[in-house]
Amino acid sequence: MNEVFILIALFLIGSLVGFILTLFINNWRYKNHSIRILKDARKKGEQIKQDKILQAKEKFIELKTAHEKSIFQKNKDLELRSTKIRQKEQTLNSNFEEYNRNKKSFSQDLASFTERTELLNRKEKEIDDTRDKQVSLLENISGMTKSEAKKELIESLKAEAETDAMSHVQKTIEEAKLTANEEAKKIVIQTIQRVAAEESIDNSVSIFNIDSDDIKGRIIGREGRNIRSLEAATGVEIIVDDTPEAIILSCFDPVRREIAHLALKKLVLDGRIHPARIEEVVKKTKKDIDQEILNIGKRTVIDLGIHGLHSELIKIVGRMRYRSSYGQNLLQHSREVANLCSIMASELGVNPKLAKRAGLLHDIGKVPEENPELPHAILGMKWAEKYGENKEICNAIGAHHDEIEMNSLISAIVQVCDAISGARPGARREVVEAYLNRLKELEDLALAYRGVIKAYALQAGRELRVIVESEKISDEKAKQISYNLSKQIQKEMTYPGLIKVVVIRETRSINIAK
Secondary structure, X not given: OHHHHHHHHHHHHHHHHHHHHHHHHHHHHHHHHHHHHHHHHHHHHHHHHHHXXXXXXXXXXXXXXXXXXXXXXXXXXXXXXXXXXXXXXXXXXXXXXXXXXXXXXXXXXXXXXXXXXXXXXXXXXXXXXXXXXXXHHHHHHHOOOHHHHHHHHHHHXXXXXXXXXXXXXXXXXXXXXXXXXXXXXXXXXXXXXXXXHHHOHHHHEEEEEOOOOHHHHHHHOHHHHXXXXXXXXXXXXXXXXXXXXXXXXXXOOHHHHHHHHHHHHHHHHHOOOOHHHHHHHHHHHHHHHXXXXXXXXXXXXXXXXXXXXXXXXXXXXXXXXXXXXXXXXXXXXHHHHHHHHHHHHHHHOXXXXXXXXXXXXXXXXXXXXXXXXOOHHHHHHHHHHHOOOOHHHHHHHHHXXXXXXXXXXXXHHHHHHHHHHHHOOOOXXXXXXXXXXXXXXXXXXXHOOOOEEEEEEEHHHOEXXXXXXXXXXXXXXXXXXXXHHHHHHHHHOOOOOOOEEXXXXXXXXXXXXX
């Protein structure tokens, strides 16, 4: 029993000693941990202190630098102002010295002028005395006073003037009698010209409709630069007047009118209207029209059932859509002749497809891009030969106006059907064809001059507008071209009224910002 108590007592004493040791060890660890925390806190405080000191130093240096920079700039401005003041002072001094010199020179000139004036007065008095002596001497010699001599001279001059006046009046009357007939013819011709312009308006004018009259101002542009660029690029006269919601496009060439119409439509829809954009749109529209011409040619040969036609001949057929012959649309006329040839060939037992092909191509020589020397029938025949057409078709094209001899029945059929299509009531107007030929001849005369880029006949042929290269043609040369061209037109052409020749020499300065 005692041993048990001793063991329990030892166990309790051991537990107590263990607990005391545990408390001592934990206390020692806590003290060490607190010491480490204090040390870390002191280090972090020192670090923060150093960082704040560095930031304060950097801010001080920054403020100091800005202050020094401000002081430097102010000193620089003061030096600049001082320099300007010194320059102005020097200028004023030099001007004051110049004023003193001019004042001295003026005083000298004034003295010299006074001396000269006195000398002239003395000379004038001497001349008056000499004249009085001469007048007295003449009166003694002639036996007449000064007033009597003046009166007699006036009477003599009056009689001579009356004689000359009567002679001039008589001469004027005779010249008027000689030129009266010519002047009367000129008045009649001018009247006919005005009527002709109205008669041809359907073939030379298109109407471009707009939504609002505000667009007219944008089309004209600042100082008219947009409308001038559009006219120069297309060769069409653009008339912007009081007509509500409409702009008139005037040109005898339907292709040009169509290009101008489409280009103007694109520009109005796009909204960007300026010279560079105008040139870009007109250039693209010309390409679109060329494609449209090709499409028209393809549709025509498909409608007529013609196969194997050369692509160049298809383009020529498409261009017929924009040409007229004696007021008759050339493509419509050619289609009509082709159908007539097919019917007549069937009745006569001739190949109708061959006859239809010849009828479609018989007037292709009327749509050259340049003005040729050959008649249109011969030119069309040469084109057909060049692009591999049948010999009978080539002969029919060349012989339909008897330029060459016919060697097949198809040639006779084409000639007869061409006459039928052209002779039907209302088909053709010879006056309009002559009018269009005159406009074309006007442009060709101008294009023959060296340095001419473009030429456009405007206002129903009353104005010829010529555009020349500014690098090759000077202003004096442009005036000479205008004069020579007017004289050549007067000498070589027959036309009603007057034709104004306008030569335009435009210069441009272009740079590219990179």
